[in-house]
Amino acid sequence: MSAILMDGKQVSLAVKDTLKERMPALKAQFGRVPCLTVIIVGENPASQSYVRGKVKACEYVGMDSRQVSLPESVSEEELLAIIGDLNRDDAVDGILVQLPLPKHIDESKVLEEIVPAKDVDGFHPSNVADLWLGRKCIVPCTPKGVMRLLEAHGIDPAGKLAVVIGRSNIVGKPVSKLLLDRNATVVMAHSRTKNLKELTLQADILVVAVGRAGLVTGDMVKPGAAVIDVGINRLDDGKLHGDVDAATVEPVAGYLTPVPGGVGPMTIAMLMENTVECFLRK
Numbered sequence: 001m002s003a004i005l006m007d008g009k010q011v012s013l014a015v016k017d018t019l020k021e022r023m024p025a026l027k028a029q030f031g032r033v034p035c036l037t038v039i040i041v042g043e044n045p046a047s048q049s050y051v052r053g054k055v056k057a058c059e060y061v062g063m064d065s066r067q068v069s070l071p072e073s074v075s076e077e078e079l080l081a082i083i084g085d086l087n088r089d090d091a092v093d094g095i096l097v098q099l100p101l102p103k104h105i106d107e108s109k110v111l112e113e114i115v116p117a118k119d120v121d122g123f124h125p126s127n128v129a130d131l132w133l134g135r136k137c138i139v140p141c142t143p144k145g146v147m148r149l150l151e152a153h154g155i156d157p158a159g160k161l162a163v164v165i166g167r168s169n170i171v172g173k174p175v176s177k178l179l180l181d182r183n184a185t186v187v188m189a190h191s192r193t194k195n196l197k198e199l200t201l202q203a204d205i206l207v208v209a210v211g212r213a214g215l216v217t218g219d220m221v222k223p224g225a226a227v228i229d230v231g232i233n234r235l236d237d238g239k240l241h242g243d244v245d246a247a248t249v250e251p252v253a254g255y256l257t258p259v260p261g262g263v264g265p266m267t268i269a270m271l272m273e274n275t276v277e278c279f280l281r282k
């Protein structure tokens with residue numbers, strides 16, 4: 001038996017097509033379409049490619065987008081001032097700062113500067129608090145995309161054991177909360193977890209967000225489990241690899257997200273949805 005591949009490209013395309021169909025009605029009702037502004041600092045090739053993907057998705061959906069490209073040397077004050085201007089600009093609905101930022105800039109200070117109503121990434125402390133308190137909020141794109149992929153494949157987390165490897169603020173923690181909200185029993189594993197394989201072997205749903213190629217191998221996976229590979233690792237072969245060793249996991253798992261073409265496209269589709277949500281909330 002081989003795992004069903006969870007096609008993020010296809011599911012994300014359906015999400016984007018639904019948004020695209022809504023654009024004429026939004027334009028008729030509000031006189032304009034939603035606008036996302038993406039700020040990129042420096043020349044990091046991976047960041048540049050992510051930003052290109054986001055701008056392209058806006059074009060596909062029929063939304064406006066702006067890109068603010070700043071040199072690596074930009075000061076924290078300058079960046080905060082630019083965000084302040086965008087906060088006050090009524091034509092801008094969503095503001096996204098592509099991470100990582102150069103070391104001389106305090107990332108949390110920057111994310112806190114974005115007004116919560118335009119925080120399409122859902123990283124502002126007030127959005128984070130709302131998420132953990134179970135209030136309506138902007139849900140971070142990658143965790144939201146993971147949940148949407150599960151849903152699209154009819155996988156209901158209720159009563160299941162979900163193991164999440166990685167405890168970052170952008171993936172591990174929020175995806176754990178979303179799984180908890182859907183009534184999974186959630187175990188959060190991380191770099192200091194001692195008995196990782198013992199835990200993963202029990203997981204009905206295994207979400208891996210570490211950034212280490214091939215961390216999860218077939219012998220660590222419960223037969224039939226849904227394995228969601230969030231990792232993106234560019235190796236010396238020039239290709240993108242996930243955190244999951246697909247060759248050994250595919251024969252064991254029930255479902256598996258490919259890399260590329262799994263969680264990545266879902267992240268972008270959820271960003272489009274979040275931008276529309278911010279626009280409508282205004």
Ligand code: NAD
Pocket residue numbers: 142165166167168169170171172189190191192193196209210211212230231232233263264265267
């Ligand atoms: P991070 O570096 O912030 O966090 C990594 C986490 O992995 C940490 O919590 C750490 O405790 C844990 N970890 C490290 N080594 C471990 C080990 N040996 N065993 C168990 N846990 C270990 O990373 P992040 O920002 O959450 O990103 C994780 C990966 O997901 C990266 O490859 C990143 O590129 C990718 N990512 C993909 C998308 C997407 O859209 N597909 C979005 C965000 C991040």
